[in-house]
Amino acid sequence: MPTLNEALRHFDLPRLEARLLLAQVSGLSHSAMVSAGPEPLPDAQWQAFSLLAQRRQAGEPVAYLLGEREFYGRRFAVSPAVLIPRPETEHLVEAALDKVGRKTAARVADLGTGSGAIAVTLALEAPAWQVAAVDLSPDALAMARGNAEALGASVAFHHGSWFAPLPAAAQYELIVSNPPYIDAADHHLGEGDVRFEPRMALTDGNDGLDCLRAIAAGAPARLAAGGWLMVEHGYDQGPACRELFEQAGLQQVHTLPDLAGLDRVTLGCKP
Numbered sequence: 001m002p003t004l005n006e007a008l009r010h011f012d013l014p015r016l017e018a019r020l021l022l023a024q025v026s027g028l029s030h031s032a033m034v035s036a037g038p039e040p041l042p043d044a045q046w047q048a049f050s051l052l053a054q055r056r057q058a059g060e061p062v063a064y065l066l067g068e069r070e071f072y073g074r075r076f077a078v079s080p081a082v083l084i085p086r087p088e089t090e091h092l093v094e095a096a097l098d099k100v101g102r103k104t105a106a107r108v109a110d111l112g113t114g115s116g117a118i119a120v121t122l123a124l125e126a127p128a129w130q131v132a133a134v135d136l137s138p139d140a141l142a143m144a145r146g147n148a149e150a151l152g153a154s155v156a157f158h159h160g161s162w163f164a165p166l167p168a169a170a171q172y173e174l175i176v177s178n179p180p181y182i183d184a185a186d187h188h189l190g191e192g193d194v195r196f197e198p199r200m201a202l203t204d205g206n207d208g209l210d211c212l213r214a215i216a217a218g219a220p221a222r223l224a225a226g227g228w229l230m231v232e233h234g235y236d237q238g239p240a241c242r243e244l245f246e247q248a249g250l251q252q253v254h255t256l257p258d259l260a261g262l263d264r265v266t267l268g269c270k271p
């Protein structure tokens with residue numbers, strides 16, 4: 001059997017990825033790995049690591065191999081049933097907390113919750129908020145429920161399309177969504193980690209704006225007066241998104257940039 005250091009070099013993988021995969025199968029901390037001696041790895045660990053390393057070499061995302069991804073400082077379980085939460089989406093969380101205020105009692109809906117990253121984070125960061133979350137994928141909802149339970153968040157989950165499964169008369173001070181917004185013709189859908197993520201989490205099968213259209217059009221009926229709609233979108237979708245929000249009669253419509261300075265989150269308020 002190879003030693004730990006030989007195992008880390010054995011596969012053509014970035015050192016950090018190899019370390020994460022080996023930590024997963026060995027349970028060793030980073031510092032234990034750095035100070036590892038010349039003893040051979042136990043056979044079972046070498047076999048399990050080899051399997052994960054080969055899957056990574058075949059392209060599977062590290063987050064799916066580890067079964068988790070960090071979002072806003074917490075670990076969320078992920079599987080190929082859900083989009084891997086992205087750091088950009090933390091901007092949407094920040095914008096929501098800033099605009100509504102953590103201490104204000106607010107009714108909040110997260111449309112297309114996936115792993116539950118947004119809904120669970122908001123429920124934990126702003127315990128005064130009442131958070132509901134919707135997804136069309138039953139498998140995604142099961143994962144989101146598991147994350148809410150594991151992290152101790154109180155979220156009401158609903159299965160269905162966008163606003164449809166929410167209680168009929170319910171109104172919200174905040175509606176957030178990171179919907180599928182990639183154009184079906186975008187070549188990125190066939191590249192890298194994205195190939196392994198659920199297609200329905202990535203694209204509307206059209207021009208990338210269909211879900212944003214449905215959410216913008218449906219929001220005014222579900223927002224309380226003074227309530228905010230906030231969505232994440234592609235770097236080049238800011239102008240189209242602002243137009244959709246304005247057509248829906250929302251006011252104070254504007255777009256916030258991400259850390260790279262690119263349009264990322266558009267918000268608007270119901271008068």
Ligand SMILES: C[S@@+](CC[C@H](N)C(=O)[O-])C[C@H]1O[C@@H](n2cnc3c(N)ncnc32)[C@H](O)[C@@H]1O
Binds near residue numbers: 116118140178179
């Ligand atoms: C881009 S992912 C976002 C996941 C998660 N909110 C996040 O930010 O990591 C979009 C999610 O929308 C869901 N979705 C797609 N079409 C939907 C629809 N018509 N109604 C509700 N959810 C939908 C997908 O299943 C997926 O979980």
